[in-house]
Amino acid sequence: MFIRKAPDLRYSEITPKSLYLRRREFLQTAAGAAIGAAAVAAASPFAASVAAQQKPQGTVHGAKLANVKKSPLSTTGEKLTPFDDVTSYNNFYEYGPYKEDPKENAWRLKPRPWTIQVDGYAEKKGTFGFDEFTQPYALEERVYRMRCVEAWSMVIPWVGIPLKDIIATYKPTSQAKYVEFVTAFNPAQMPGQSTRMLPWPYVEGLRMDEAMNPLAILAVGLYEETLPNQDGAPIRLVVPWKYGFKGVKSISKIRFVDYQPKNTWQVMTPNEYGFFANVNPAVDHPRWSQASERRIGEFFRRKTLPFNGYADQVASLYAGMDPKKLY
Amino acid sequence: MKKPVVVLKRGIFIAALIPAAVLVYYAVQGDLTANPIEFITHFTGDWAIRFLVITLAVTPIRRVTGWNQIIQLRRMLGLFAFFYATLHFLTWFVLDWFFDFRQMAEDIGKRPFITLGMATFVMLLALAVTSTQGSVRRLGKRWTQLHRLIYVAACTALLHFWLARKTVVPQFQVVLVAAVVLLGFRAWWTLRTRTRAQARASIAH
Numbered sequence: 001m002f003i004r005k006a007p008d009l010r011y012s013e014i015t016p017k018s019l020y021l022r023r024r025e026f027l028q029t030a031a032g033a034a035i036g037a038a039a040v041a042a043a044s045p046f047a048a049s050v051a052a053q054q055k056p057q058g059t060v061h062g063a064k065l066a067n068v069k070k071s072p073l074s075t076t077g078e079k080l081t082p083f084d085d086v087t088s089y090n091n092f093y094e095y096g097p098y099k100e101d102p103k104e105n106a107w108r109l110k111p112r113p114w115t116i117q118v119d120g121y122a123e124k125k126g127t128f129g130f131d132e133f134t135q136p137y138a139l140e141e142r143v144y145r146m147r148c149v150e151a152w153s154m155v156i157p158w159v160g161i162p163l164k165d166i167i168a169t170y171k172p173t174s175q176a177k178y179v180e181f182v183t184a185f186n187p188a189q190m191p192g193q194s195t196r197m198l199p200w201p202y203v204e205g206l207r208m209d210e211a212m213n214p215l216a217i218l219a220v221g222l223y224e225e226t227l228p229n230q231d232g233a234p235i236r237l238v239v240p241w242k243y244g245f246k247g248v249k250s251i252s253k254i255r256f257v258d259y260q261p262k263n264t265w266q267v268m269t270p271n272e273y274g275f276f277a278n279v280n281p282a283v284d285h286p287r288w289s290q291a292s293e294r295r296i297g298e299f300f301r302r303k304t305l306p307f308n309g310y311a312d313q314v315a316s317l318y319a320g321m322d323p324k325k326l327y
Numbered sequence: 328m329k330k331p332v333v334v335l336k337r338g339i340f341i342a343a344l345i346p347a348a349v350l351v352y353y354a355v356q357g358d359l360t361a362n363p364i365e366f367i368t369h370f371t372g373d374w375a376i377r378f379l380v381i382t383l384a385v386t387p388i389r390r391v392t393g394w395n396q397i398i399q400l401r402r403m404l405g406l407f408a409f410f411y412a413t414l415h416f417l418t419w420f421v422l423d424w425f426f427d428f429r430q431m432a433e434d435i436g437k438r439p440f441i442t443l444g445m446a447t448f449v450m451l452l453a454l455a456v457t458s459t460q461g462s463v464r465r466l467g468k469r470w471t472q473l474h475r476l477i478y479v480a481a482c483t484a485l486l487h488f489w490l491a492r493k494t495v496v497p498q499f500q501v502v503l504v505a506a507v508v509l510l511g512f513r514a515w516w517t518l519r520t521r522t523r524a525q526a527r528a529s530i531a532h
Contacts, residue, residue: 081361089361097496100360150493152362197494268494287440287490289430296361300425 055107062226068159074143081154085296087228093198094190102230108189111233120256123171137161144240147279147308153293159221164212176256180205184252204248205261241310243277276326279308283327332396343407346374364422371415376484376502378408383509409455416448440490443483450480
């Protein structure tokens with residue numbers, strides 16, 4: 001009897017070479033999902049996709065920044081959090097929900113060429129290249145405590161530009177009451193943006209007087225190097241008296257507006273995250289205490305300070321306001 | 328020649344210890360991320376809830392395949408869920424709060440996700456303590472009733488996981504889908520058995 005035998009392997013079933021060569025990366029991704037992974041891996045944009053770029057191995061250091069002057073506004077008497085911790089433990093949902101995701105995935109971002117669009121109630125508006133935007137100012141090193149809303153903290157030597165100096169350049173009009181910052185939107189480089197984890201792009205904002213406070217900076221580096229991608233390259237906001245989520249990363253738009261911006265986490269969970277997000281040990285997050293924090297690298301918790309220890313410089317901004325509403 | 332289920336049981340026993348071994352390996356390598364306590368908390372919690380879900384799968388697999396011997400794996404899998412839940416609890420108790428009883432008591436009272444986690448652990452503790460053959464004999468019918476707590480524990484564990492994170496993480500989606508499928512199967516099976524019994528009863532009349 002003649003039994004027709006189908007070929008063992010059809011051409012359509014042969015794995016393309018490009019995929020085959022990336023099988024380890026695929027396996028790593030798949031292993032991470034472990035049990036019942038198939039369903040998630042298939043839907044996950046973090047699973048292997050055929051990208052043109054190659055992922056660099058090991059710790060990536062940015063270019064050394066020249067002529068960085070030390071600022072008297074730096075926090076003193078604190079031990080710096082090591083570079084490796086600052087660059088491997090990040091909340092940056094554009095690259096995935098887990099702390100180790102940004103370091104793993106942020107190599108996809110191309111921080112140059114980069115443009116920043118300035119818009120809204122200002123005399124000077126337009127779209128500016130990164131160099132044009134940052135070159136007029138001297139870079140300063142600012143050592144600041146960074147307190148995450150999740151009750152951990154770091155001490156980071158940022159390199160940046162006082163936000164008030166940048167704002168002065170664009171001459172906001174009297175109608176400008178708030179500044180709104182928007183992260184770049186580019187799902188090809190920021191794979192998390194093709195999920196619905198958060199509403200994209202990420203938005204943050206400051207009241208004008210907060211933005212003009214000398215402590216607020218736009219950071220372009222840390223440890224005297226250009227900002228690593230996972231920390232928000234090429235330019236990000238740093239407001240040390242507020243919870244870390246106010247520090248919007250990879251900024252591509254700055255708008256002077258007359259309304260209080262709807263910042264992303266507030267939109268996401270309004271009863272848990274507000275607009276002001278001032279560090280306050282007396283006002284708990286609905287799900288956990290804010291009274292103490294764990295400094296990265298330390299075993300014991302330490303007490304959280306009002307305004308993250310910067311009350312002398314910023315408390316007057318909130319005179320007469322109910323601190324319970326400043327979460 | 329040993330019975331296949333005995334061989335399988337030994338294999339699973341060793342496999343179930345791999346996550347703990349991996350954690351020790353990470354610790355020795357100094358590879359517990361910048362925030363080791365958080366990492367250990369999530370790692371042990373993830374495995375506790377996975378084993379809880381795996382335990383829930385035993386009876387449905389038995390019903391679907393008709394392989395009754397698989398029931399011999401159920402206690403061991405349940406105890407592994409308890410094992411990882413204990414590590415998870417101890418991480419919180421020792422590493423996170425370092426015996427700060429006042430703070431922990433306040434957290435249990437004030438924060439629903441801690442309350443739910445604690446409740447889950449107490450339920451699993453009760454199940455683990457009564458998991459011996461002696462308890463099965465002594466408690467009789469009540470043992471079956473008591474061990475239905477696993478369904479409650481699975482639900483509180485999932486709620487605890489969901490409330491502990493800022494957003495819905497993929498890990499959560501996986502265990503949620505698995506738990507819903509398995510608990511749904513139970514509900515469907517119970518309903519079916521009951522309606523059939525009723526049908527049979529009415530025929531007999």
